[in-house]
Amino acid sequence: MRVIKDKSVIDDEWSLIRKLDSSASIPEGSVILPFSFWQANRDILLKSKKNHAIWIDGSIETESLVDDLEFFSIIALDFPTFKDGRSYSHARLLRERYGYKGELRAIGDVLQDQLFFMQRCGIDCFQIRDDKDIEQALNSFEAFSKCYQAAADDAIPIQKQRKFK
Amino acid sequence: MYKYDNYDHAIVNERVQQFRDQTRRFLAGDLSDDEFRPLRLMNGLYIQTHAPMLRVAIPYGLLSSKQLRMLAHISRKYDKGYGHFSTRQNIQFNWPALETAPDILADLATVEMHAIQTSGNCIRNTTSDQFAGIAKDELEDPRPYCEIIRQWSTFHPEFSFLPRKFKIAVSGSEGDRAAAQVHDIGLYLVSNQKGEVGFSVFVGGGLGRTPYIGKCIRDFLEKKYLLSYIEAILRVYNRFGRRDNIYKARIKILVNAVGKEEFGKQVEAEWEHIKEGVLKLEQKDIDHAQSFFTSPTYDEDAVDVNSFNEVKKSNSAFSNWAGRNLYPHKIPGYEAVVISLKAPKIAPGDATDEQMDFIADLSDQYSFGEIIVTHDQNLVLPNVKQADLFSLWEKLETQNLATSNIGLLTDMICCPGLDFCSLANAGSIPIAKQINEKFDDMDYLHDIGDIKIKMSGCMNACGHHHVGHIGILGVDKKGEEFYQLTLGGSAENDASLGDRLGPAVEKKEVANVIGKLLDVYVDLRQENERFLDTYRRVGIRPFKKNVYASN
Numbered sequence: 001m002r003v004i005k006d007k008s009v010i011d012d013e014w015s016l017i018r019k020l021d022s023s024a025s026i027p028e029g030s031v032i033l034p035f036s037f038w039q040a041n042r043d044i045l046l047k048s049k050k051n052h053a054i055w056i057d058g059s060i061e062t063e064s065l066v067d068d069l070e071f072f073s074i075i076a077l078d079f080p081t082f083k084d085g086r087s088y089s090h091a092r093l094l095r096e097r098y099g100y101k102g103e104l105r106a107i108g109d110v111l112q113d114q115l116f117f118m119q120r121c122g123i124d125c126f127q128i129r130d131d132k133d134i135e136q137a138l139n140s141f142e143a144f145s146k147c148y149q150a151a152a153d154d155a156i157p158i159q160k161q162r163k164f165k
Numbered sequence: 166m167y168k169y170d171n172y173d174h175a176i177v178n179e180r181v182q183q184f185r186d187q188t189r190r191f192l193a194g195d196l197s198d199d200e201f202r203p204l205r206l207m208n209g210l211y212i213q214t215h216a217p218m219l220r221v222a223i224p225y226g227l228l229s230s231k232q233l234r235m236l237a238h239i240s241r242k243y244d245k246g247y248g249h250f251s252t253r254q255n256i257q258f259n260w261p262a263l264e265t266a267p268d269i270l271a272d273l274a275t276v277e278m279h280a281i282q283t284s285g286n287c288i289r290n291t292t293s294d295q296f297a298g299i300a301k302d303e304l305e306d307p308r309p310y311c312e313i314i315r316q317w318s319t320f321h322p323e324f325s326f327l328p329r330k331f332k333i334a335v336s337g338s339e340g341d342r343a344a345a346q347v348h349d350i351g352l353y354l355v356s357n358q359k360g361e362v363g364f365s366v367f368v369g370g371g372l373g374r375t376p377y378i379g380k381c382i383r384d385f386l387e388k389k390y391l392l393s394y395i396e397a398i399l400r401v402y403n404r405f406g407r408r409d410n411i412y413k414a415r416i417k418i419l420v421n422a423v424g425k426e427e428f429g430k431q432v433e434a435e436w437e438h439i440k441e442g443v444l445k446l447e448q449k450d451i452d453h454a455q456s457f458f459t460s461p462t463y464d465e466d467a468v469d470v471n472s473f474n475e476v477k478k479s480n481s482a483f484s485n486w487a488g489r490n491l492y493p494h495k496i497p498g499y500e501a502v503v504i505s506l507k508a509p510k511i512a513p514g515d516a517t518d519e520q521m522d523f524i525a526d527l528s529d530q531y532s533f534g535e536i537i538v539t540h541d542q543n544l545v546l547p548n549v550k551q552a553d554l555f556s557l558w559e560k561l562e563t564q565n566l567a568t569s570n571i572g573l574l575t576d577m578i579c580c581p582g583l584d585f586c587s588l589a590n591a592g593s594i595p596i597a598k599q600i601n602e603k604f605d606d607m608d609y610l611h612d613i614g615d616i617k618i619k620m621s622g623c624m625n626a627c628g629h630h631h632v633g634h635i636g637i638l639g640v641d642k643k644g645e646e647f648y649q650l651t652l653g654g655s656a657e658n659d660a661s662l663g664d665r666l667g668p669a670v671e672k673k674e675v676a677n678v679i680g681k682l683l684d685v686y687v688d689l690r691q692e693n694e695r696f697l698d699t700y701r702r703v704g705i706r707p708f709k710k711n712v713y714a715s716n
Contacts, residue, residue, distance in 0.1 A: 058404070083203060083286065085326025089404050092323055097438060113187065113204055120322035133195075139186075144179050146172050148316045150443040151323065157443070158172040158316070159450055 002134055003105070004115075004126040007141055009134055014053060014074065016107060016127075032076050032105075035060055038068070046071065055107060058086025062093045069100045077123065079108040088121045095122030095152035112137040116144065122152030166227050166535060167312050167457045169277045176319065177274045180281060184208050185267035192264070207325070209255075209283030210266050211587075218585065219258045219266060220283040221273060225293035225311040225335075226254030226538040230525040233536050235276040237521035243269050248521070250506060250514045252578055252629055253332070254292050254538040255283055259585050281319060286327045286414075288318035288399070292334045294342045295539040298458060299547050301495045305354045305362055307337035309454035310391060313446070317392050324399050328406035329414035331399070332371075335364075344540060344656035346370045346379040347632060349416045350398060357385045364391065368398060368428070369420030370660075372626035377417040378660050382429035388451060390436075393444040397436035401428070460496075461533040461548060467498025473551040483558050485607065486569040491554075498551055502532075504544040504561060505568040505576065509601040512594045513579040514542030523564050531557050541578055541617075543571065573610045574618060574679075575601055578629055582622030582639065583646070589622035591639025591646035596620060596675050603676035613683055616696040619654070632656035634697045635679060636663040646672045652682070652708060653700045664705050667713050681711045 003012045016032045022040035027033070032053040038045065045052060053074035056065065065075070075094065077087035087106070094100040105125040106118050115126060119141060128134045147155040169177070184204075191201040205211075209220035221236070228236075236256055240248045243265050244258045251257055261269060273279055282289055291311040298306045314333055318324070324331075336343040337354040345351030351367035364386040370379025386394050402416045405423075420428045477484040492501040504524060507513050516524075524544060528536045531553050532546035539545060549557060561567035570576045577600065580586065582593030597620065604610060619633030623640075630636030636651035648670055651663030670678050683696075685708050690699045700708070 058408075062404075082200075083326055084408060085286075085324070085328075086404055086408075088323040088326065089400055111200060113200075114326075117320075117322040117325055143183050144176060144320065146175050147322075148176070148319050149321055160443075161172065162170070162453065 001127070004128065004134065004137065005103075006124060007138065009138070016055065016076065018055075032074060032107075035065070042068070056087075056090065057108075058084055058090070060090075062090050062098075065094070066098050069094070069098060069102075072100075072102050074103045074105055074125075075100065076105040076107045076127075079106060079110055079114075082109040082111050082114050088117065091118070091121035091123050092152050112140045115140045120147065120151040120153045120155065166229060167224070167308075167454075173277070173316075174274075177277070177279050177281075180208075180279060181267060181270045181274050184270055188263070188267050203285055203326075205266075206285035207282055207287060208266070208270070209280035210263070211284065212263075216260045217263050217266065219261050219269060219280060220251070221256050221258070221278060221280050222283045222290045223255050223278075223538050224290060224315050225297070225308050226295055226540075227308065228536045228538065229276075230528045230534040230536065232276045232278055233521050233525040233528070235272060235278065237518040237525070239269055239272060240521070241518040242272075246519075247515050247517045249512070249581060250516065250538050250542050250544070252540050252542060252580075252627060253290060254295075254540055255290055256538070257581070259581070284330070285325075286329050286331075287325045288321060288327075288331045288333065291315055291318070292332070292343055292348075292540060294336055294338060295537050295541075295545050296342060296492055296501055296547070297337060297537075298460070299494050299496075299499075299501055300338050300340075300342075301493055302339040303337050303495070304339070304356060305337050306455070306458050307335040307343075307352075307354055308458050309451065310352070310354075310364075310388075311335050312454050312457070313391065313450070314395065317395075317444075321399075324403055327399070327403055328408045329411070329416075331402075331416065333395070339658075341656075341658045341660075342540075344629070344632065344660075346660040347372055347376075347629070347656055348379065350395060351379045352391075355385065361387070363387045366394065366398075368432075369417040369425075371415050371417045372629055372631045373415065374412050374624045374626075375415075375418065376626070376631040376662050377421060378662065379417075380420060380425040380428075382425060382432060389446045389448075390440055391446060393440045393442065394432070394436055396439060396444055397432050400435055401431045405431075463496045463499065463548070464550060467496070467550045467552070469498060469550070469552040473554065476555045480555075482569075483555060485611065486558055486567055487554065489569045489573065489611075490567075490571045492545075494548070496548075500549050500551060500554065502546045502549045502554070502557065503539070503571045504546065504566050505570055506543050506566075507570055507576050508565050508568045509575070509605060510598065511565070512581075512584075513577050513597050516544070520564050520566060523560075524566070527557060527560060541576060543576070569607065570610060572615045572617075574604055574613055574616050574683075575610060576617075578617070578619040578633070580621050580627035582620075586622060586627075588625055589639065590624075590641040591622050591648065591672070593620045593622040593628060593637075593639060596637060596639075596648065596672070599673075599676045600679060603680065613686070614695060617655075618679070629656065630654075631662045632660065633663060634695075634700070635682060637675065640669050642669065648672065648675050650678065650682075652705060653697065655697060666705065667709055670712075678712050682708050685711045 051073040055076035057078035334348040366383040367379030537545040583589040620637040621628035632654040650666040654663030
């Protein structure tokens with residue numbers, strides 16, 4: 001599958017498992033697992049030395065992940081519809097408050113016109129919706145050259161750039 | 166007033182480019198209706214009954230004469246030669262073509278204006294007191310804080326897809342003229358026991374389907390924490406506000422579901438994490454914002470009470486106008502002039518391109534080139550010398566702008582209603598017309614005195630009917646337009662929600678019913694009581710009885 005990572009389109013080996021019964025056997029390969037599956041099988045998963053990846057949506061409290069952050073190389077944030085903005089708060093909290101350094105991947109209804117906001121919140125990988133042109137989506141990262149607020153990116157807010165008399 | 170620097174210009178110009186590209190992709194079929202909708206709404210563009218409607222932001226209602234001339238130009242070039250000033254101190258154009266919206270935004274950008282976040286589930290234009298900066302009862306000018314909030318909220322990356330729209334109002338005076346308690350966040354500038362000025366913070370007020378008065382969650386917030394505290398409120402709301410039902414998605418529902426104490430606790434807990442961070446305002450940030458809202462150079466010899474009183478004595482029409490349409494100014498010899506956009510036969514809040522140009526010229530001549538849009542849908546020239554009032558009034562007369570009805574029955578708040586809006590259940594403008602036709606006797610109107618009639622064409626309550634002394638809500642009954650009346654609402658310091666009078670009345674009866682309500686008031690009022698005071702004293706029963714007795 002092709003995703004945008006660090007503002008380039010790349011081929012990616014991870015596959016997303018949307019639903020998985022907690023009692024199911026552990027899937028092979030590079031898989032992004034539901035957080036509920038992780039919670040139920042945490043000890044077994046931790047014994048396998050591979051990289052771990054989970055996905056969450058806005059109904060999960062960000063705080064319930066914090067003890068496990070060191071184990072994840074990907075946290076995928078779901079946007080069941082692009083109008084559901086809860087995962088923006090997930091992203092900022094994970095980056096700014098809890099110091100998560102791994103990949104934050106936007107999944108679900110991920111569209112060009114939201115990428116600027118998503119990257120500002122610390123999301124660095126984007127699985128653009130299948131029917132959309134992923135190359136065209138790259139255009140949106142530079143929509144604005146200045147920002148009024150600090151967020152999880154390295155933009156310096158305008159207020160801090162202004163020269164005062 | 167605030168003046169853009171290169172940073173502000175860059176952002177607004179880039180927004181024009183972005184929206185031009187989004188519109189192009191929509192017209193080319195690359196964006197579906199559903200995908201384009203939130204994008205255009207965040208630019209104030211609705212698809213309405215007849216045509217798109219474009220809502221342009223007027224931050225805290227303040228316009229320069231140059232900006233007002235641009236609005237006149239836009240209404241002439243892209244619309245049908247008029248604009249509608251809204252209850253949120255914005256302006257709406259009812260007839261632009263979708264294809265021209267990017268060009269309108271480009272024109273607006275040349276005068277430091279935009280339509281950013283005038284709709285959509287994001288933080289909207291922050292509103293304030295129409296008499297900010299000139300009112301005698303003002304503790305501090307609220308507008309610098311509105312501007313700080315405007316900048317922080319513009320393209321906020323985390324809060325652009327909230328559960329629902331989000332409105333903030335800031336009031337800086339004893340008398341609340343910003344309706345702060347019916348906003349998602351209402352801020353009052355207050356001083357504490359040490360004499361320091363900060364904010365008291367109300368959350369969860371709002372009208373619409375489920376009206377609530379806001380709850381105070383913090384009595385005193387130091388100024389430096391303004392943004393961190395608001396960010397904490399927004400974050401709690403963004404995370405935990407309901408998203409399953411559009412009618413239960415406003416913050417008021419969350420606040421009332423978890424309770425004021427618990428909600429306040431959650432906000433304070435979130436705030437503890439961020440209060441000393443990058444959002445903390447430094448004194449120079451506040452100084453910078455305040456530097457744009459300095460007083461003009463007033464004429465120290467402006468006091469001219471004698472000749473002003475002389476003219477009033479000799480001209481009763483002028484005297485009536487001066488009695489209703491002036492607001493006391495903190496500088497002796499000056500008055501704030503309210504220009505009524507509620508002339509009979511005119512849709513409340515509408516102004517033609519010619520009138521807008523005319524008012525822009527008057528503001529240059531008489532009021533330091535500034536104009537303020539009020540949430541009652543009128544315009545204010547904030548700084549007029551008493552000596553100039555008569556000639557100003559004469560000029561206003563020539564353009565049908567001198568109706569002496571500010572605060573009177575015919576100074577109604579009215580949404581666009583069924584005539585324009587695709588959400589409406591019933592007309593509002595025809596009811597305003599009916600009321601104007603029935604109550605055309607100025608002596609009667611002056612005798613009735615202060616009364617606020619507020620009217621909405623549906624329960625979304627754009628006309629704020631819940632907080633009208635008399636509220637009128639349009640409802641649909643099996644395809645017929647009916648009107649539900651409420652009594653006793655207020656949006657001021659004594660904020661309250663109106664009580665339902667009884668069954669909805671037929672369209673043709675609305676003005677008659679108001680007449681019956683006023684009869685009761687005239688009958689029962691005590692000295693100096695306004696309609697609202699009498700209502701609060703005697704309750705709903707006598708009003709109900711007089712309206713429904715014959716049925």
